[in-house]
Amino acid sequence: MGKTFAEKVLARKAGKEVVAGEIVEVQPDVAMSHDNTAAIAKTFYSIGVDKVFNPDMHVVILDHCVPAANEKFAQNHKEAREFVAKQGIKHFYDIHRGICHQVLPEEGFALPGELIVGSDSHSTTYGAFGAFATGIGRSEMAVIFATGKIWLRVPETMRVVITGTLPEGISAKDVILYIIGKVTADGALYKAVEFTGPTVQGMSIASRMVLTNMAVEMGAKIGYVEPDDKTLAWLEGRARRPFQVVRSDPDAAMEEMVFDVSNLEPMVACPHAVDNVKPVREVKGVKVDQVFFGSCTNGRLEDFAEVVSVLRGKRIHPRTRMVVIPASQQVLKEALAAGYIAELVEAGAVIVNPGCGPCMGNHEGIMAPGEVTLSTSNRNFKGRFGCKEAEIYLASPRTAAATALTGTITDFRDLM
Amino acid sequence: MSTIRGRAWKYGDDVNTDVIFPGKYTYTVTDPAEMATVAMEDLDPRFAKEVKPGDVVVGGKNFGCGSSREQAAFCLKYAGVGAVIAKSFSRLYFRNCINAGLPVIQCPEAVEAIEDGQTVEIDLTAGRVLVGSHSFSFPPLPPEVIGIFEAGGLIPFTRKRLGIE
Numbered sequence: 001m002g003k004t005f006a007e008k009v010l011a012r013k014a015g016k017e018v019v020a021g022e023i024v025e026v027q028p029d030v031a032m033s034h035d036n037t038a039a040i041a042k043t044f045y046s047i048g049v050d051k052v053f054n055p056d057m058h059v060v061i062l063d064h065c066v067p068a069a070n071e072k073f074a075q076n077h078k079e080a081r082e083f084v085a086k087q088g089i090k091h092f093y094d095i096h097r098g099i100c101h102q103v104l105p106e107e108g109f110a111l112p113g114e115l116i117v118g119s120d121s122h123s124t125t126y127g128a129f130g131a132f133a134t135g136i137g138r139s140e141m142a143v144i145f146a147t148g149k150i151w152l153r154v155p156e157t158m159r160v161v162i163t164g165t166l167p168e169g170i171s172a173k174d175v176i177l178y179i180i181g182k183v184t185a186d187g188a189l190y191k192a193v194e195f196t197g198p199t200v201q202g203m204s205i206a207s208r209m210v211l212t213n214m215a216v217e218m219g220a221k222i223g224y225v226e227p228d229d230k231t232l233a234w235l236e237g238r239a240r241r242p243f244q245v246v247r248s249d250p251d252a253a254m255e256e257m258v259f260d261v262s263n264l265e266p267m268v269a270c271p272h273a274v275d276n277v278k279p280v281r282e283v284k285g286v287k288v289d290q291v292f293f294g295s296c297t298n299g300r301l302e303d304f305a306e307v308v309s310v311l312r313g314k315r316i317h318p319r320t321r322m323v324v325i326p327a328s329q330q331v332l333k334e335a336l337a338a339g340y341i342a343e344l345v346e347a348g349a350v351i352v353n354p355g356c357g358p359c360m361g362n363h364e365g366i367m368a369p370g371e372v373t374l375s376t377s378n379r380n381f382k383g384r385f386g387c388k389e390a391e392i393y394l395a396s397p398r399t400a401a402a403t404a405l406t407g408t409i410t411d412f413r414d415l416m
Numbered sequence: 417m418s419t420i421r422g423r424a425w426k427y428g429d430d431v432n433t434d435v436i437f438p439g440k441y442t443y444t445v446t447d448p449a450e451m452a453t454v455a456m457e458d459l460d461p462r463f464a465k466e467v468k469p470g471d472v473v474v475g476g477k478n479f480g481c482g483s484s485r486e487q488a489a490f491c492l493k494y495a496g497v498g499a500v501i502a503k504s505f506s507r508l509y510f511r512n513c514i515n516a517g518l519p520v521i522q523c524p525e526a527v528e529a530i531e532d533g534q535t536v537e538i539d540l541t542a543g544r545v546l547v548g549s550h551s552f553s554f555p556p557l558p559p560e561v562i563g564i565f566e567a568g569g570l571i572p573f574t575r576k577r578l579g580i581e
């Protein structure tokens with residue numbers, strides 16, 4: 001019987017053969033933490049250790065509330081900076097750089113076959129590059145700072161095969177929302193989800209990141225796309241070190257689900273669950289107060305191209321506001337060079353610096369009770385945008401742009 | 417410690433970490449006593465006011481889905497919760513409970529039987545949940561992680577392991 005990707009990576013790290021279900025203690029190749037580094041540092045010191053085990057394996061990125069919204073956040077950032085300086089953590093990116101899940105790959109830390117853990121649930125994103133990448137808790141990260149190690153259960157694997165040519169304007173976001181709606185929020189609980197099939201092969205790296213980013217929304221431990229020429233080309237000049245591509249054996253044991261997306265429509269996740277997914281046409285006309293275009297799911301250059309293709313030369317609906325946040329400084333630079341930012345400003349959008357913004361309710365677009373947001377991010381739980389009496393719909397960048405134009409949830413095909 | 421007895425606070429499927437411990441507090445509410453006062457704020461405002469030591473939180477499938485934030489486990493512990501029982505848990509929530517030293521029990525049959533407000537008794541050593549006259553058994557934690565739980569959580573466990581007293 002062949003081995004799965006997950007078994008192979010964890011076997012290499014554990015230094016022995018492993019099978020799904022087993023628990024192993026391993027040393028990650030990369031450990032990422034963000035604004036929560038300050039809290040993790042406190043827990044780290046509470047263990048009674050004063051030197052970080054291996055400063056070079058850590059990447060610290062401030063992104064969750066940047067620049068600091070108030071004194072508490074400022075103090076938090078200050079403590080994170082003091083910790084990285086004192087511990088000699090050289091892979092540190094301050095508030096200008098962007099969202100952790102975008103910056104870590106851009107900086108060449110997301111490598112095929114490597115084991116990456118992050119104290120953030122969307123760390124599954126790095127699987128788009130063929131890494132075994134998963135989220136962990138703060139205490140666990142504190143212990144990695146102290147000992148370099150963590151326990152992980154070797155996950156079972158579920159292969160999600162996506163076939164068919166996507167209709168015009170339908171994106172990876174529509175695909176993953178559709179799949180989550182079918183698989184449901186716990187359908188891939190504890191599992192390694194491998195996204196495969198011709199549709200995935202045809203997708204850009206940015207689009208594949210949308211799939212792995214949201215794999216956690218169906219309960220997955222990791223999301224994975226097998227590296228191909230596109231992946232290798234993307235990593236060229238970015239990869240920090242040589243790597244080895246790891247893939248599942250053809251005869252490895254795994255369950256399989258097949259989705260044909262040739263007739264897919266624009267999809268939307270309705271309040272207050274990510275698996276409450278419907279075609280956009282079923283909720284058409286719902287009044288929207290704010291459109292949020294950004295986040296680690298959909299804040300990349302190709303998303304800007306999509307949004308601008310809809311908004312170009314037009315004005316956002318006067319009753320609706322639109323907050324735009326590029327996923328990283330690099331995306332911002334590229335969007336500026338392409339003229340997208342100027343076009344969005346002309347259309348009436350509010351441009352905010354790279355970071356998480358309102359995505360988890362910290363700042364830059366918090367909702368008021370009774371208001372409705374349509375967002376390109378990945379979670380619509382109650383309170384997520386800082387207000388438990390607000391409603392959040394999740395959709396693709398193109399749907400977000402169409403909705404911003406009309407002020408109501410809109411099927412972009414009606415504007416074409 | 418091995419027997420837990422208290423009122424059941426029963427909730428549905430897919431209870432996410434944003435309603436157990438709101439995201440907006442993750443950098444601003446850090447004191448244990450204060451964390452206890454916002455526990456379940458966006459799900460059940462009565463909970464934090466009325467919860468008593470030893471009470472048991474009962475959830476459906478995929479309890480604790482969403483964010484990796486371990487405050488969602490710690491805030492229940494600080495609120496005095498004796499154990500969390502669910503049909504299934506999100507993987508991060510399950511880990512975070514073990515790391516917090518909060519008993520985490522997967523037992524779909526017990527969840528079906530328990531009614532909100534009922535008194536529930538849990539025998540951790542025997543692996544049994546008592547609901548009225550019914551008894552349900554649940555599987556023990558994997559041996560690799562039981563040490564963490566028994567030490568009271570990941571931090572005390574690590575301290576012990578590193579020989580720090």
Ligand code: SF4
Pocket residue numbers: 064099100101120122295296297355356359360377378
């Ligand atoms: S953009 Fe949103 S989902 Fe992504 S890391 Fe930031 S807060 Fe989390």
